[in-house]
Amino acid sequence: MLVATGGATGAILRYILTNLNKTLFMSSIYGTLTVNILGCFLIGYLITSDFSKNINENFVKFFLIIGLLGSFTTFSAFSFEVVNLIISKKIFIAFIYISVSIFVCILFAYLGMLINKL
Numbered sequence: 001m002l003v004a005t006g007g008a009t010g011a012i013l014r015y016i017l018t019n020l021n022k023t024l025f026m027s028s029i030y031g032t033l034t035v036n037i038l039g040c041f042l043i044g045y046l047i048t049s050d051f052s053k054n055i056n057e058n059f060v061k062f063f064l065i066i067g068l069l070g071s072f073t074t075f076s077a078f079s080f081e082v083v084n085l086i087i088s089k090k091i092f093i094a095f096i097y098i099s100v101s102i103f104v105c106i107l108f109a110y111l112g113m114l115i116n117k118l
Contacts, residue, residue: 002059006067014072029085029097032077033104039073040105044112 017038018031025031046065078101085094 002062003067003070006063006069007071010068010071013068014074018074018077028077029081032074032081033097033101036073036075036078036101036105037108039069041108041112043069043073044109045115046112048113048116050116 014035017035018028021031021034022028043065046060046069049060082094082098085091085097
């Protein structure tokens with residue numbers, strides 16, 4: 001139940017944020033990039049947080065991490081957008097998008113972990 005409700009919540013939040021970015025930037029890649037960066041940061045932060053003292057550990061693991069953030073991040077959308085960029089012969093943009101997505105998301109997951117050590 002926690003995974004399902006977290007997943008539904010994450011999907012709704014992803015939809016809202018992606019469409020907001022699409023309206024602002026006229027492209028879905030910025031919305032996908034934004035949710036992936038934010039999701040990676042929050043997963044890194046939550047995994048290293050000591051929530052067991054204040055919040056039920058199952059809630060954090062199943063609702064927040066697996067459910068909400070699992071559906072909030074959008075690797076399948078990212079993959080689809082990369083393929084569309086390649087098909088549209090926008091190879092350079094596809095390469096930049098792949099590089100930024102991978103390196104920045106990993107960096108933000110690490111930053112999320114570091115913040116808990118401060």
